[in-house]
Amino acid sequence: MDTKRLEEAANKKMTRRDALKLAGVGGIGLLLGAGGMKTFFPATSTAKQAPPAPSSVDGTIPFYGKHQSGITTPMQDFICMGAFDLTTTSIDDVRKLFQSWTSAAARLTEGKSVDDESENPHLPPVDTGESMGLGSMRMTITFGLGASFFDERFGLAGKRPAPLVDLPRFNSDEIRKEWSGGDIVVQVCANDPQVAFHALRNLARIARGKAVLHWLQDGFQRTSAADPSGSTPRNLMGFKDGSNNPQVSDAKVADEIVWAQTEDNPAWMAGGSYMVMRRIRMRIEVWDRSSLDDQESTFGRHRQSGAPLGKSGEFDELELDRKDSAGKPVIPATSHIALAHMEGKIKILRRGYSYSSGMDVKTGQLDAGLLFICFNRDPRKQFIPMQQKLASVDQLNEYITHVGSGLYACLPGANEGGYIGDKLF
Amino acid sequence: MDTKRLEEAANKKMTRRDALKLAGVGGIGLLLGAGGMKTFFPATSTAKQAPPAPSSVDGTIPFYGKHQSGITTPMQDFICMGAFDLTTTSIDDVRKLFQSWTSAAARLTEGKSVDDESENPHLPPVDTGESMGLGSMRMTITFGLGASFFDERFGLAGKRPAPLVDLPRFNSDEIRKEWSGGDIVVQVCANDPQVAFHALRNLARIARGKAVLHWLQDGFQRTSAADPSGSTPRNLMGFKDGSNNPQVSDAKVADEIVWAQTEDNPAWMAGGSYMVMRRIRMRIEVWDRSSLDDQESTFGRHRQSGAPLGKSGEFDELELDRKDSAGKPVIPATSHIALAHMEGKIKILRRGYSYSSGMDVKTGQLDAGLLFICFNRDPRKQFIPMQQKLASVDQLNEYITHVGSGLYACLPGANEGGYIGDKLF
Numbered sequence: 001m002d003t004k005r006l007e008e009a010a011n012k013k014m015t016r017r018d019a020l021k022l023a024g025v026g027g028i029g030l031l032l033g034a035g036g037m038k039t040f041f042p043a044t045s046t047a048k049q050a051p052p053a054p055s056s057v058d059g060t061i062p063f064y065g066k067h068q069s070g071i072t073t074p075m076q077d078f079i080c081m082g083a084f085d086l087t088t089t090s091i092d093d094v095r096k097l098f099q100s101w102t103s104a105a106a107r108l109t110e111g112k113s114v115d116d117e118s119e120n121p122h123l124p125p126v127d128t129g130e131s132m133g134l135g136s137m138r139m140t141i142t143f144g145l146g147a148s149f150f151d152e153r154f155g156l157a158g159k160r161p162a163p164l165v166d167l168p169r170f171n172s173d174e175i176r177k178e179w180s181g182g183d184i185v186v187q188v189c190a191n192d193p194q195v196a197f198h199a200l201r202n203l204a205r206i207a208r209g210k211a212v213l214h215w216l217q218d219g220f221q222r223t224s225a226a227d228p229s230g231s232t233p234r235n236l237m238g239f240k241d242g243s244n245n246p247q248v249s250d251a252k253v254a255d256e257i258v259w260a261q262t263e264d265n266p267a268w269m270a271g272g273s274y275m276v277m278r279r280i281r282m283r284i285e286v287w288d289r290s291s292l293d294d295q296e297s298t299f300g301r302h303r304q305s306g307a308p309l310g311k312s313g314e315f316d317e318l319e320l321d322r323k324d325s326a327g328k329p330v331i332p333a334t335s336h337i338a339l340a341h342m343e344g345k346i347k348i349l350r351r352g353y354s355y356s357s358g359m360d361v362k363t364g365q366l367d368a369g370l371l372f373i374c375f376n377r378d379p380r381k382q383f384i385p386m387q388q389k390l391a392s393v394d395q396l397n398e399y400i401t402h403v404g405s406g407l408y409a410c411l412p413g414a415n416e417g418g419y420i421g422d423k424l425f
Numbered sequence: 426m427d428t429k430r431l432e433e434a435a436n437k438k439m440t441r442r443d444a445l446k447l448a449g450v451g452g453i454g455l456l457l458g459a460g461g462m463k464t465f466f467p468a469t470s471t472a473k474q475a476p477p478a479p480s481s482v483d484g485t486i487p488f489y490g491k492h493q494s495g496i497t498t499p500m501q502d503f504i505c506m507g508a509f510d511l512t513t514t515s516i517d518d519v520r521k522l523f524q525s526w527t528s529a530a531a532r533l534t535e536g537k538s539v540d541d542e543s544e545n546p547h548l549p550p551v552d553t554g555e556s557m558g559l560g561s562m563r564m565t566i567t568f569g570l571g572a573s574f575f576d577e578r579f580g581l582a583g584k585r586p587a588p589l590v591d592l593p594r595f596n597s598d599e600i601r602k603e604w605s606g607g608d609i610v611v612q613v614c615a616n617d618p619q620v621a622f623h624a625l626r627n628l629a630r631i632a633r634g635k636a637v638l639h640w641l642q643d644g645f646q647r648t649s650a651a652d653p654s655g656s657t658p659r660n661l662m663g664f665k666d667g668s669n670n671p672q673v674s675d676a677k678v679a680d681e682i683v684w685a686q687t688e689d690n691p692a693w694m695a696g697g698s699y700m701v702m703r704r705i706r707m708r709i710e711v712w713d714r715s716s717l718d719d720q721e722s723t724f725g726r727h728r729q730s731g732a733p734l735g736k737s738g739e740f741d742e743l744e745l746d747r748k749d750s751a752g753k754p755v756i757p758a759t760s761h762i763a764l765a766h767m768e769g770k771i772k773i774l775r776r777g778y779s780y781s782s783g784m785d786v787k788t789g790q791l792d793a794g795l796l797f798i799c800f801n802r803d804p805r806k807q808f809i810p811m812q813q814k815l816a817s818v819d820q821l822n823e824y825i826t827h828v829g830s831g832l833y834a835c836l837p838g839a840n841e842g843g844y845i846g847d848k849l850f
Contacts, residue, residue: 057650058650058651119717120717121716121717121718121721122716122717122718124714124717125663125717125720125728128661128662128663128713129662129729130659130662132659133652133656133659134651134652135650137648137650178784191648192647192650193647193781194646194647194651195647197781201791204791213784213789216781216783216784216791217783218783220618220619222617222618222619222620223616223617223618223619223648224650225482225560225562225616225617225648225650226559226560226562226616226617226619227559229558231558234555234556234557234558234619236553236555237554238550238552238554238555238557284626288549288626288630289549291546291547291549292545292546292548292549293546293547295550296546303550304554304557354619356505356622356643357782358640358641358643359638359640359641364637364638366626366629366641368622
């Protein structure tokens with residue numbers, strides 16, 4: 001595309017976007033469709049299932065409610081996530097921590113400072129201040145408990161929910177402790193990295209004397225501003241990631257896939273969800289030397305459109321039994337989507353981010369990849385069997401290594417006046 | 426501020442912003458002023474010198490020109506920066522590398538793929554693809570040469586410009602090789618982190634066989650969307666950073682402070698600039714335990730308004746000789762702004778970003794801080810004396826450590842048809 005055509009496209013886009021804005025139309029993504037005019041490659045896909053309409057970049061997502069936010073909430077652009085280890089051995093301290101965290105998190109997600117206390121210049125500031133003047137940026141804060149939370153320290157061993165298992169070692173795992181586990185996880189997502197960092201840092205500050213950070217990880221997607229059409233983001237391998245995500249805006253689907261149900265869980269966990277975190281390092285340099293054919297057969301999708309191989313639209317149905325003229329499957333059986341499909345019987349809600357963490361000094365290679373995060377109602381029946389299958393035969397394994405891991409029981413939401421975990425402690 | 430007042434303010438803001446947009450007014454920052462309605466603290470400052478008007482989040486900044494872009498360009502929201510070491514010893518290879526980089530960089534800053542070659546499915550993709558469909562996001566790509574570029578390998582030792590000195594060791598430096606130096610630096614800034622990463626990665630890919638990455642660093646500021654008023658961003662200490670930056674939109678000021686002049690430089694460097702990079706780790710946890718009074722006297726500014734101590738407006742004049750009733754200077758002589766002021770005689774153009782890089786496994790502390798970047802026409806007369814003064818007595822030293830360092834000669838711009846460095850090679 002030459003400069004002139006690009007300029008024309010840009011002007012056209014501005015006009016349409018402005019027109020939509022003036023008309024008060026929210027669902028820009030639906031109207032512009034998958035063939036957004038910003039692509040530098042011509043669009044070929046004809047969407048059967050439209051991507052979710054993008055919401056405003058700024059705005060407040062309610063913190064209190066039946067479920068915690070940040071799970072079925074449409075993805076924000078940035079994540080700042082921390083795992084904490086408790087240094088206290090008093091359950092009373094833990095209760096106080098969650099009470100303080102709850103009221104701070106509710107304020108922070110509204111774009112307020114961490115506390116409304118007035119400043120005493122002779123004391124450390126109440127709030128660390130780096131998000132002063134910034135919006136709430138659709139921030140969500142989600143709390144989860146690791147298996148170690150239920151060890152002997154707090155007398156809660158009997159309350160450990162059955163689905164909160166110890167994850168098995170998967171084939172080719174190279175898990176490092178510094179990126180794994182933790183008694184408590186706090187996932188902060190927002191449409192601004194400074195707003196997200198500010199929240200996690202202030203929660204860490206509140207925890208002083210009771211808990212310390214075990215790890216902290218940052219991630220990003222393209223910003224909403226870079227892709228106002230709200231199409232499926234691409235991972236650092238250049239492929240769309242999340243096309244097949246279940247439509248959890250449908251409460252029935254969310255109950256089936258995401259929300260912990262009473263039959264498998266203690267009462268305090270009903271309405272919660274299990275979060276899996278996997279830090280997946282990509283062998284970027286190796287991937288970048290593989291052919292487009294290899295890349296597409298590895299994923300089982302066309303790179304540009306995101307369509308399953310042999311199809312033209314990103315959301316076209318997977319037909320895994322389709323054969324080419326030579327009788328070979330059009331979508332290789334060991335491709336990522338063929339395996340992750342799990343005969344259509346097992347689904348998870350993916351909510352991952354890319355990460356870039358400089359260079360690995362030992363190897364001289366980029367330390368970048370995917371901060372894979374998913375939610376499921378029972379990892380024993382969803383994530384674990386899926387990952388066992390992927391880890392054993394997925395073509396993608398040639399290009400990735402899992403270096404961090406965690407499984408956390410994300411508590412149900414709290415009502416205003418209550419606090420996260422009030423049914424447990 | 427209670428929820429209702431916050432909502433009212435938000436509604437008010439939307440109305441004013443929309444009204445301004447409809448009226449076609451660009452300088453929102455000028456109109457909303459420093460007392461933006463999104464602050465969770467009431468605004469107190471009355472700006473004497475208005476902050477620069479924010480520009481559109483997306484858009485294209487011309488790559489070709491007298492000077493490289495990304496120097497006096499208004500700051501974007503993200504940086505992805507890499508240093509390369511040459512593995513070739515052929516000056517011809519170096520020339521070819523800069524030719525390829527120039528044409529790729531020009532395309533990338535227009536939001537195009539790295540090359541217009543058509544894809545051969547049997548070969549690796551021409552472009553790694555993760556920015557497909559995204560805008561150009563005001564991306565700039567800026568190339569610089571380190572002192573090591575002028576060693577014996579390419580016969581260019583005689584062309585090393587005098588201002589490209591080896592930086593001295595400053596007091597309390599703890600410089601690590603993995604964050605320092607490099608034969609060539611490439612600074613990519615954009616309003617989207619994925620767009621910036623994509624550019625640097627593809628430039629690294631083009632360099633294969635000629636140069637390898639020595640380090641890669643990412644940084645962020647608040648996104649433009651989080652602060653549409655375009656006020657001075659805050660660093661991770663919660664203070665406004667860059668209030669005193671020179672107004673380089675004035676060509677005379679830029680010539681005086683930023684652009685290398687012929688009297689001190691070889692002809693090939695005229696119109697270039699010297700970039701200093703310092704990776705400055707903040708002792709976040711220590712800072713967070715110090716009192717507001719200590720913090721403000723460390724910077725010499727009020728935290729909330731950004732005003733010099735004793736003043737009310739961020740851009741109010743520094744009066745370093747002002748004394749309080751007890752005869753003590755209102756702005757401590759060892760505060761950061763008092764020292765960096767350098768009697769008003771020495772100025773640099775700061776263009777820094779915050780970084781967050783997880784935890785330091787050795788200390789269990791946050792690895793976060795400032796990716797300090799500045800441009801100056803002669804570091805011997807600007808950055809070095811300023812940093813010598815700061816490193817010896819600045820109160821801030823209690824809370825920071827310089828762990829990475831680099832000085833680079835950023836070449837002048839190229840004309841269309843030419844390439845970056847064409848006057849040197």
